[in-house]
Amino acid sequence: MVVRSLEHPERDAITIDGVLSALADPVRRSIVSQLADGHSEQACIAFDLPVTKSTSTHHFRVLREAGVITQRYRGTAIHNGLRREDLDWRFPGLLDSVLMAG
Amino acid sequence: MVVRSLEHPERDAITIDGVLSALADPVRRSIVSQLADGHSEQACIAFDLPVTKSTSTHHFRVLREAGVITQRYRGTAIHNGLRREDLDWRFPGLLDSVLMAG
DNA sequence: GCCGTAGTACGTTAGATGTCGTAGTACGAT
DNA sequence: ATCGTACTACGACATCTAACGTACTACGGC
Numbered sequence: 001m002v003v004r005s006l007e008h009p010e011r012d013a014i015t016i017d018g019v020l021s022a023l024a025d026p027v028r029r030s031i032v033s034q035l036a037d038g039h040s041e042q043a044c045i046a047f048d049l050p051v052t053k054s055t056s057t058h059h060f061r062v063l064r065e066a067g068v069i070t071q072r073y074r075g076t077a078i079h080n081g082l083r084r085e086d087l088d089w090r091f092p093g094l095l096d097s098v099l100m101a102g
Numbered sequence: 103m104v105v106r107s108l109e110h111p112e113r114d115a116i117t118i119d120g121v122l123s124a125l126a127d128p129v130r131r132s133i134v135s136q137l138a139d140g141h142s143e144q145a146c147i148a149f150d151l152p153v154t155k156s157t158s159t160h161h162f163r164v165l166r167e168a169g170v171i172t173q174r175y176r177g178t179a180i181h182n183g184l185r186r187e188d189l190d191w192r193f194p195g196l197l198d199s200v201l202m203a204g
Numbered sequence: 205g206c207c208g209t210a211g212t213a214c215g216t217t218a219g220a221t222g223t224c225g226t227a228g229t230a231c232g233a234t
Numbered sequence: 235a236t237c238g239t240a241c242t243a244c245g246a247c248a249t250c251t252a253a254c255g256t257a258c259t260a261c262g263g264c
Binding site: 106127129153156157161164175177179 | 221223224225226229232
Binding site for chain 2: 100
C-alpha cells in the first residue's frame, strides 16, 4: 500500500499569480463557490460541474497546487476544503471579492 | 483621417472572468501597479515592461477590453488610466487586494 | 477474493495565449 | 512635405491549457 498524500503549498508559498490563474477559470470558480457555500468537506464527485470526471480531477489539482483548496484522502474519496484563512492572510480581501462576484 | 477611437466595455459589461484573466498575467499586473502608482495618464511607452512594444500593445489591449484600464488618444500617444471606480463598483475590494499583493 | 466506487495517469486533440519581428498608419514638429 | 515618434496590424511560432476517453490504482464492502 502506498501512502496517499497530496502536496499542498505552504501558506507563504502561495503566489498571487497562481491564485489569480486558478480563479480565472469559471469551472474552478464554481468549485470555490460551492466550497464556500457549504460543500466543504465533500468529495469531488459531490460537486455540480459541467465537465467529465477526469477534467474535474485536473481542476481540483490546479486549485490545490495554487493553494486555494486542501485535499485529503478519506477512504476512496477526497475531502475538499477551502483555504480561507491562508488566503485571507496572504491576500486579504481577494477571496471575498471573488466570491461576491458570483 | 480616421477617427481613432478605442472600444471600452460599459461598466455593467465588465465580467469577473475577463478581469481575473487579465490580472492573471504578471506583465499586465505590472501595468496596473504602475498605473496605480502614479503613472496614470502616461503613454504606453512610459511603462517599464520586460517585453517588446508589440507585445506591450497586446497587453494594454487585453486590459482595456477587460475593462481594467481606459485608453484615449492624445496626439500620437495614448493616455492610459485605471478604471478604479468602475472596478470598485463592479467588484468591490478586488483591485485593492490585487494591488496589495504587489 | 471479488466487485463497485472515487479518483488518477496518460495520451490526444483543439484552441487560446504570449512572444516576436516586420511593415504600416496616424499624428506632431520642423 | 518630410521626418520621427507612438502605436497597430498581421503573420509566425512555441507554449500552455481545457477537454476528453481509456486504462489504471486504491480503498471499502460483500
